[in-house]
Amino acid sequence: MTVSLDMLLETAVEGARRAGRVLADGFHQPRTIDFKGGIDLVTDADRASEKVLLEWLRARHPDHAILSEESGASAGSTYRWIIDPLDGTTNYAHTLPHFSVTVAVEGQGGIEVGVVYDPMRDELFSAVRGRGATLNGRPIRPSGIERLDRALLCTGFPYDVREHPEGPAGLIARFLGVAQGIRRLGSAALDMAYIASGRYDGYFEFNLKPWDVAAGALLCWEAGAVASRIDGAPYDTSVVDILAAAPGVAPALTDECRRFLAEIHWKPKPFR
Numbered sequence: 001m002t003v004s005l006d007m008l009l010e011t012a013v014e015g016a017r018r019a020g021r022v023l024a025d026g027f028h029q030p031r032t033i034d035f036k037g038g039i040d041l042v043t044d045a046d047r048a049s050e051k052v053l054l055e056w057l058r059a060r061h062p063d064h065a066i067l068s069e070e071s072g073a074s075a076g077s078t079y080r081w082i083i084d085p086l087d088g089t090t091n092y093a094h095t096l097p098h099f100s101v102t103v104a105v106e107g108q109g110g111i112e113v114g115v116v117y118d119p120m121r122d123e124l125f126s127a128v129r130g131r132g133a134t135l136n137g138r139p140i141r142p143s144g145i146e147r148l149d150r151a152l153l154c155t156g157f158p159y160d161v162r163e164h165p166e167g168p169a170g171l172i173a174r175f176l177g178v179a180q181g182i183r184r185l186g187s188a189a190l191d192m193a194y195i196a197s198g199r200y201d202g203y204f205e206f207n208l209k210p211w212d213v214a215a216g217a218l219l220c221w222e223a224g225a226v227a228s229r230i231d232g233a234p235y236d237t238s239v240v241d242i243l244a245a246a247p248g249v250a251p252a253l254t255d256e257c258r259r260f261l262a263e264i265h266w267k268p269k270p271f272r
Contacts, residue, residue: 003061003079005112005128011060012103012115013126019053019085019101020119023092027120033093043093046070049085049101057081064105069211080106082237084211087116088187102189104214106237114215116193125193127215127222133196142225143198146248148175148256151201154183154191156208166264167206174260188242192216195244196223202245202253204230207269210237216244226250229268230257240269 023045032044050070057066065076069084081103086092088099097120104114109129116125125140127133133140145151153175157168175182183200185191188208194200196219213227217235220227228234230241232254245253 001063001077005131008079008105008113009115009126009128011057012105012113013117013124015053015056015060015083016101016103016115016117016124017119018056019049020117022049022052023086023099023101024119027092027095027097031093042070043086043089045092046086046089050083053083053085053101053103057083067210069209078108079112082106082111082210082214084189087189087212091186096186098185098187098190100187100189100193102211102215104211104218106214110236111214111218114218116189116215116219118190125196125219127196127219129218129222131222133219133222135193135197140197140219140223142195142220142223142246143201144248145201145246148178148202148249148252149180151179151246151249151253152181152183153179153202153204153253154185154194154200155203156184156186156188156191156205167266170264171204171257171260174256178256188212189216192227192242192244193219195225195227195246196220198246201249202243204241204243204253204257206230206241208240208242213242217242220244226254228254231261231266231268232258233268238270 063077065080067073067082084102092099101117114127191203217227227244230243
């Protein structure tokens with residue numbers, strides 16, 4: 001059954017706010033931390049936020065599929081919700097107030113709605129396919145920067161960086177000599193929202209998951225920024241690397257990434 005974009009947006013916004021309240025309320029409370037890998041962790045807050053979000057989505061759209069970082073995939077109709085109840089778990093675990101809830105819904109034509117919510121700043125970024133992108137209801141646009149030497153870039157480190165540092169470390173080293181500055185704040189969803197709203201000028205990261213960037217990619221497209229794979233190929237939710245940028249620096253950023261990737265004989269990884 002077809003669902004209106006307005007209803008999908010309403011569901012995504014309210015779900016993100018509900019999950020965000022759980023995170024904000026528990027931010028200064030003791031927390032339980034488990035490790036899913038060497039440096040990949042999950043907290044009781046991830047699970048509590050996800051529980052609230054999943055209950056809301058299933059109550060509103062019981063026939064829709066869901067892909068969540070913590071619970072994995074569940075089958076459903078032609079709509080699929082792609083969610084991360086806490087993007088920036090390491091920050092949250094260390095009481096660093098930079099994290100988000102990210103909610104996207106994918107239809108037959110791709111990502112239809114995307115929401116990234118920062119509960120500590122009460123900043124809600126949202127986008128609807130064909131309707132633009134907003135921050136707390138006001139339209140957003142990427143920056144007008146056109147030179148890499150004046151661009152503020154951001155990046156992140158994948159959880160397998162200890163085993164495979166050559167990609168992220170090498171690309172950061174390359175841009176250190178080119179860009180005005182580079183930041184690494186630890187929430188891919190917010191990184192992309194910041195590209196869409198002009199706070200950053202360029203972003204790149206390896207080995208992400210659909211729930212990290214699905215909503216952010218739509219935010220960038222609808223705001224007028226570029227979002228693609230790290231080699232410039234079209235982004236879709238089956239790949240795990242990302243490049244996003246203001247339109248004025250996107251060609252130079254992409255060209256630089258392509259040259260570096262060719263030098264290290266990089267091969268793209270599919271999402272598993």
